[in-house]
Amino acid sequence: xxxxxxxxxxxxxxxxxxxxxxxxxxxxxxxxxxxxxxxxxxxxxxxxxxxxxxxxxxxxxxxxxxxxxxxxxxxxxxxxxxxxxxxxxxxxxxxxxxxxxxxxxxxxxxxxxxxxxxxxxxxxxxxxxxxxxxxxxxxxxxxxxxxxxxxxxxxxxxxxxxxxxxxxxxxxxxxxxxxxxxxxxxxxxxxxxxxxxxxxxxxxxxxxxxxxx
Amino acid sequence: xxxxxxxxxxxxxxxxxxxxxxxxxxxxxxxxxxxxxxxxxxxxxxxxxxxxxxxxxxxxxxxxxxxxxxxxxxxxxxxxxxxxxxxxxxxxxxxxxxxxxxxxxxxxxxxxxxxxxxxxxxxxxxxxxxxxxxxxxxxxxxxxxxxxxxxxxxxxxxxxxxxxxxxxxxxxxxxxxxxxxxxxxxxxxxxxxxxxxxxxxxxxxxxxxxxxxxxxxxxxxxxxxxxxxxxxxxxxxxxxxxxxxxxxxx
Numbered sequence: 430x431x432x433x434x435x436x437x438x439x440x441x442x443x444x445x446x447x448x449x450x451x452x453x454x455x456x457x458x459x460x461x462x463x464x465x466x467x468x469x470x471x472x473x474x475x476x477x478x479x480x481x482x483x484x485x486x487x488x489x490x491x492x493x494x495x496x497x498x499x500x501x502x503x504x505x506x507x508x509x510x511x512x513x514x515x516x517x518x519x520x521x522x523x524x525x526x527x528x529x530x531x532x533x534x535x536x537x538x539x540x541x542x543x544x545x546x547x548x549x550x551x552x553x554x555x556x557x558x559x560x561x562x563x564x565x566x567x568x569x570x571x572x573x574x575x576x577x578x579x580x581x582x583x584x585x586x587x588x589x590x591x592x593x594x595x596x597x598x599x600x601x602x603x604x605x606x607x608x609x610x611x612x613x614x615x616x617x618x619x620x621x622x623x624x625x626x627x628x629x630x631x632x633x634x635x636x637x638x639x640x641x642x
Numbered sequence: 643x644x645x646x647x648x649x650x651x652x653x654x655x656x657x658x659x660x661x662x663x664x665x666x667x668x669x670x671x672x673x674x675x676x677x678x679x680x681x682x683x684x685x686x687x688x689x690x691x692x693x694x695x696x697x698x699x700x701x702x703x704x705x706x707x708x709x710x711x712x713x714x715x716x717x718x719x720x721x722x723x724x725x726x727x728x729x730x731x732x733x734x735x736x737x738x739x740x741x742x743x744x745x746x747x748x749x750x751x752x753x754x755x756x757x758x759x760x761x762x763x764x765x766x767x768x769x770x771x772x773x774x775x776x777x778x779x780x781x782x783x784x785x786x787x788x789x790x791x792x793x794x795x796x797x798x799x800x801x802x803x804x805x806x807x808x809x810x811x812x813x814x815x816x817x818x819x820x821x822x823x824x825x826x827x828x829x830x831x832x833x834x835x836x837x838x839x840x841x842x843x844x845x846x847x848x849x850x851x852x853x854x855x856x857x858x859x860x861x862x863x864x865x866x867x868x869x870x871x872x873x874x875x876x877x878x879x880x881x882x883x884x885x886x887x888x889x890x891x892x
Contacts, residue, residue, distance in 0.1 A: 440735070440736060440737040443712055443714075446712050450713075514796065530722070532728075542763070546764070546810065548686055616715065616716055616739070617716070619682075619684065619715070619718045622715050
């Protein structure tokens with residue numbers, strides 16, 4: 430059972446349907462207690478970092494994200510859900526993120542159109558069990574964003590995918606059972622579905638049930 | 643240039659009209675099945691049109707559209723009857739990636755520009771036009787309200803009224819070719835690229851892979867088409883989505 434965290438920020442149906450299509454059992458959770466026993470957690474996100482972080486905290490689902498990470502229950506953050514894994518964002522000064530990886534989220538500063546709303550290639554930059562198909566050096570994925578994390582210190586070692594959009598952007602991170610992706614795998618066609626499929630398979634293989642402290 | 647398969651929906655079914663004529667339709671079955679098949683073959687985006695809504699201004703095939711949007715593993719661009727900013731905003735909150743606005747782009751370009759400022763990269767203008775050649779002079783007049791009425795606005799003027807706002811694109815449809823498979827108006831698209839900075843998307847008349855390559859190769863001082871909408875050619879089996887993806891790649 431995979432939990433998709435619903436903290437009131439919008440449409441989760443595509444992510445949910447994609448996971449179901451891949452054979453996963455999915456529970457859309459609005460309350461931390463509903464996530465007890467799940468073996469995987471997906472944190473979607475749209476809109477601004479601060480508003481998302483606020484909504485996540487007031488729903489109490491930030492607890493689910495932190496517990497999943499602590500208990501090594503496979504965790505996938507998508508778009509702003511990926512950005513929230515970091516400490517802060519230029520977009521919302523003063524608002525703290527989940528602080529799982531060192532670094533902060535910055536506005537894209539190449540001379541490019543914002544938001545980036547397009548298909549772009551993701552280059553594999555590290556050893557990853559999730560990000561790219563085994564034999565692939567790059568994959569096309571669909572992006573919608575104006576900001577992206579700039580990992581610092583140890584987090585730079587965990588970057589497993591980058592994209593060129595006026596500058597090189599870290600768009601995928603992986604450490605143990607934690608993944609984050611800036612692109613939208615649920616809108617990235619076959620390559621995105623395959624990524625989600627690897628996440629589903631990984632959740633089944635690890636099979637750690639979440640306990641809420 | 644990305645290929646964007648089109649699914650036009652009328653009374654719950656996938657149809658193609660000939661030159662926008664509601665009396666000349668060909669039926670191609672279930673729109674959801676068709677959409678899923680296009681995605682499976684590698685379509686990078688879908689272009690979904692509610693023809694009933696385009697004609698009446700009222701949403702008519704909402705449940706079918708919603709099912710496509712939720713099940714599609716690629717972004718969906720939607721048009722048809724989106725004649726006020728509130729409706730556009732509602733649709734953009736329902737998982738639709740880009741909304742195509744036709745009639746209002748011509749009748750109230752400032753309102754559509756403001757909408758694009760609020761939703762950068764998510765508003766597409768749809769300028770559907772009829773081409774005429776009178777005494778050696780080509781004129782392109784934009785049609786509105788489900789193509790059943792032609793306004794007095796020339797395509798170039800309609801485009802210049804929209805310039806400068808962060809639109810995702812402008813779908814330029816040549817009604818006289820739409821649904822004919824007779825080949826696109828490549829000269830017209832070169833002209834469009836020379837008069838607007840809005841990313842241009844070709845639509846109408848594509849019948850062969852050679853047509854796609856001709857559109858792909860249009861180059862006006864380094865600028866080229868952002869996409870091409872393909873309707874009947876795919877539904878009639880002239881070529882497949884995967885072939886189209888290869889033909890559109892540089």
